[in-house]
Amino acid sequence: MEANPRSTGRLPAAFLTPGSSSFMDFLGSHAPDLLPGNRKLPDGIVEAPHGTTIVAATFPGGVVLAGDRRATMGNMIAQRDIEKVFPADEYSAVGIAGTAGLAVEMVKLFQLELEHFEKVEGTTLSLEGKANRLSTMIRSNLGMAMQGLAVVPLFAGWDEGKEKGRIFSYDVTGGRSEEHGFAATGSGSIFARGSMKKLYRSDLTEEQATTLVVQALYDAADDDSATGGPDLYRRIFPIITVITDEGFRRLSEEESSALARSVTERRMEEPDGPRAALL
Amino acid sequence: MSTPFYVSPQQAMADRAEYARKGIARGRSLVVLQYADGIVFVGENPSRALHKFSEIYDRIGFAAAGKYNEYENLRIGGVRYADLRGYTYDRDDVTARGLANVYAQTLGTIFSSAGEKPYEVELVVAEVGESASGDQIYRLPHDGSIVDEHGSVAVGGNAEQISSYLDQRHRDGMSLPEALKLAVQALSSQANGADREIPAERLEVAVLDRTRTQQRKFKRIRGRQLARLLEPEVTPAAQADAVSNDEAPEDSE
Numbered sequence: 001m002e003a004n005p006r007s008t009g010r011l012p013a014a015f016l017t018p019g020s021s022s023f024m025d026f027l028g029s030h031a032p033d034l035l036p037g038n039r040k041l042p043d044g045i046v047e048a049p050h051g052t053t054i055v056a057a058t059f060p061g062g063v064v065l066a067g068d069r070r071a072t073m074g075n076m077i078a079q080r081d082i083e084k085v086f087p088a089d090e091y092s093a094v095g096i097a098g099t100a101g102l103a104v105e106m107v108k109l110f111q112l113e114l115e116h117f118e119k120v121e122g123t124t125l126s127l128e129g130k131a132n133r134l135s136t137m138i139r140s141n142l143g144m145a146m147q148g149l150a151v152v153p154l155f156a157g158w159d160e161g162k163e164k165g166r167i168f169s170y171d172v173t174g175g176r177s178e179e180h181g182f183a184a185t186g187s188g189s190i191f192a193r194g195s196m197k198k199l200y201r202s203d204l205t206e207e208q209a210t211t212l213v214v215q216a217l218y219d220a221a222d223d224d225s226a227t228g229g230p231d232l233y234r235r236i237f238p239i240i241t242v243i244t245d246e247g248f249r250r251l252s253e254e255e256s257s258a259l260a261r262s263v264t265e266r267r268m269e270e271p272d273g274p275r276a277a278l279l
Numbered sequence: 280m281s282t283p284f285y286v287s288p289q290q291a292m293a294d295r296a297e298y299a300r301k302g303i304a305r306g307r308s309l310v311v312l313q314y315a316d317g318i319v320f321v322g323e324n325p326s327r328a329l330h331k332f333s334e335i336y337d338r339i340g341f342a343a344a345g346k347y348n349e350y351e352n353l354r355i356g357g358v359r360y361a362d363l364r365g366y367t368y369d370r371d372d373v374t375a376r377g378l379a380n381v382y383a384q385t386l387g388t389i390f391s392s393a394g395e396k397p398y399e400v401e402l403v404v405a406e407v408g409e410s411a412s413g414d415q416i417y418r419l420p421h422d423g424s425i426v427d428e429h430g431s432v433a434v435g436g437n438a439e440q441i442s443s444y445l446d447q448r449h450r451d452g453m454s455l456p457e458a459l460k461l462a463v464q465a466l467s468s469q470a471n472g473a474d475r476e477i478p479a480e481r482l483e484v485a486v487l488d489r490t491r492t493q494q495r496k497f498k499r500i501r502g503r504q505l506a507r508l509l510e511p512e513v514t515p516a517a518q519a520d521a522v523s524n525d526e527a528p529e530d531s532e
Contacts, residue, residue, distance in 0.1 A: 009384035015356040016385075023362055030359075034367065112366055115495075119334050119358045 023116035024109065024137075036105055037140025045148050049078035051103060053188035053220040053227040054085065054095035054154045056167045057200060058181060059209040062244035063165025065156040066213040067095045068188070068221060069236050070228030080228065085239045087248045089114045092130055092157030093241050097186030099149040106137055106151055113137075127159040131168040131176055139174030154185045158243045165243060182212075188220030188227035195219035198276040210240050210251065214263045215273055230260035295390060295397045299421035302399025303345040308435030309403075310465055311342055311428075312449060313414050314458035317407045317488045317496065321462035324483035332485040334497035336361040336373045338407050340487045344435035345400035345421070353382060353402065370494070375406030379417035379425055387423020397421055401434040407487035407496050411451065433465070441465045456508045459484065463509070479506055 014030040024035065032038050049071040056065045067084040070077060078100075085095040086107045094110060096103035113133055118124050125133070134155055141151055155168040167179040182200050184192040195216040204212065214230075217238050221229030230237050237256040242249050251259075267273060286294075309322030309331055320332040320342050332342045335357050343350035360381055361373045382402055390397045402419040418426040418434060431449040433441035444465045453461070467477050484500040491498065500508065 009381065010388045011353075011356045011360060011381055011385045015359045016352050018352070018355075023359075023366075026359055027363070027366075031363070109366070112362055116358065116362050119362075120355055122328070122330065122333070 021117045021120040022133075023113050024133075026116075035140070036102065036109065037137075037143075039144075041143050041147060047073055048102075048149065049073045049082075049100045050226070051082060051084045051097050051100045051186065052224065053184065053186040053192055053217060054097050055184045055189075055192045055196065055213045055216045055220075056095070056154050056156045056179070056182065057196060057204070057209050057212050057216075058165040058167060059204040059206060060202075061165070062158060062206060062209075062242055063156045063167060064206075064209045064213050064240065064242050065093045065095050065154065065167075066210075066217060066238050066240040068217050068228045068238055069231070070221075070226065071100050072226045075225070077228075080231065080234065081236045083239055085241055085250075086111070087241070087250070088130065088155070088157070089118070089124065090247045091124070091160065091243060092127065092155065093243055093248055094134065095154045095156075095185070096151060097153070097189075098151040099144075102141065102144065102149055103151040103153070106141070106153070110134055110137060126161065127157045127166060130157065131155055131178075134168075135170065135174045135176045137174075138170050138172065142173055145172040152185050154183060156243060158245055158247075160245070163245070182216075184216065184220070186220075186227070188217075188224035191223045192216040192220040195273070199274060206242060206244070210242065210259060211263065213240060214238060214256075214259050218263055218267065219273060230257075230264055232261065232264065291393075292391075296422060299390070299397040299399050303401050303421060303434075304436035306344045306346070306435055308433055308437045308441055308466060309342055309344055310431060310433045310441060310445065310462045311403045311405055311416060312431045312445070312453075312458045312462055313411060313416070313429070313451070314453045314455050315411070316455065316490045317486055318405045318414055318416065319455060319458050319462065320403075320405075320483075320485045321459060321466065322483050323466055323477050323481050325481050331483055332499075334495065335378065335404070336365065337370055337494050338487060338489075338496050339373065339375050339378060340405050340407075340485065340497050342403040342405070342434070343400055344438075346398070349398045350400040350402065353385065353398075353400065356385070357382065357404075375404050375415045375417060379404045379419060382419050383423045383425045385423070386419060386421060390422045401438075403428075403432060403434055405487060407489045409489065441468070444468055455486070456510075459508050479509055484508075 027035050051071050054067045065085055069081050071079040071082040088094045088111055094107055150172045153170055159166050167183045168176055169179050169183045170176055182196040199212050218229055221227040237260045240251040240256050307323045311320050322331045324331050335341045341354055357378055365373045389395050398421055404417045406415045408414045416428040416432055418428050418432050431445040448461055467474050484505055486498055487496045488498055
């Protein structure tokens, strides 16, 4: 898609018309065929790789968002080292469960939407604004979700106004709800949520919060065949990101491997993981 | 029906060019310089909200002198062009050369179409490379021509005088404080020798810094960081401090 539909090379009028600061709105009016939601859908069910478990937890001073590395197609492992957690901008991140191809495209457009707004307006969107934009994008994917190509992200970020980390979860219709403490999405989320429910406390440190999400991912992989656990042999470890008032940071491979190794080692002694008090 | 007066094409173009140049000359000048780690934009701008410099894309910055509404329009057009291109192809496929060409065509078409008022703007499009030799700076005057610049460039009303001042003093591989101070001296020098002082609050400064770890290299320099860079005697240690505190909040001391 060139900037110039005719041969003058001049920016088309749509580029110079004052209007919305949204890149999606611009695409909608200038090149609607490029918007994922405007695609014509064929009949029938499409098989495509799916991403599985994403978990998040807040701690005083920030929020942690992490994901396993497995993508499955039916009962087959489609990819062992897929990345499902991405920075959305400097102060937020998005993790995706669901149809991998569509989800990655959605993240790319979402990142661009936030960046475009920032460049045009000279200021960033509020965290609520970002969460709402993501809602709109999921809603536009509903047609495909009906055919089995659903994308269900988890959005986490640092709210500069409220000075705390926040987590938003979504359903396939774009329904958005804020989660308090911890959240999980994807096929292994039931097990991850149960794990975090027992381990989570509201006064965790950053290190404890990153350990918590690794424990939750381990438990998800333990019981859900579509979620991959830490692969020590191939050196494939979960992607763990931390967002604080200093911005987005992805743990290095060294850091995440150290965490995954220590959790795995403890599980050799206690396969079911840490125990919570009965009362 | 009355017969319109005949105006020769030369005369018509000269009139339009003069009109545009006068408009640009009313605004304040700005300068864009290469330094060791990138490209610095410096201009006098009393407004904190209405910028002369801005980010277009990862490695590409934009500077403009002249009429605000016209260059703002072009800036947003450029952001849309860059974002659309990066979305369609890849982020690496967005280049300053491509953007400068689109701006040149746009300005050129407007300048030579009789029905439209020529834009009273002069633009600079700059892209920071992996090393200084990969830096690109393009100056785009109101008529849609492109000038490929090296080292330093000035645009706006007083551009010629500032350019010659910079040409004599700018050299490759200057540190950021050196380049910044040179830019401020150039902006405050007057033809009659009576230099005026531009306080730091009235300066708008931004850099495209190739050493930034982020993909997006554009960064505004304000407040205390700007004051530190403008301090008269900069020891090598303080200089390193100013650069390493790049991302730190204001109270980093």
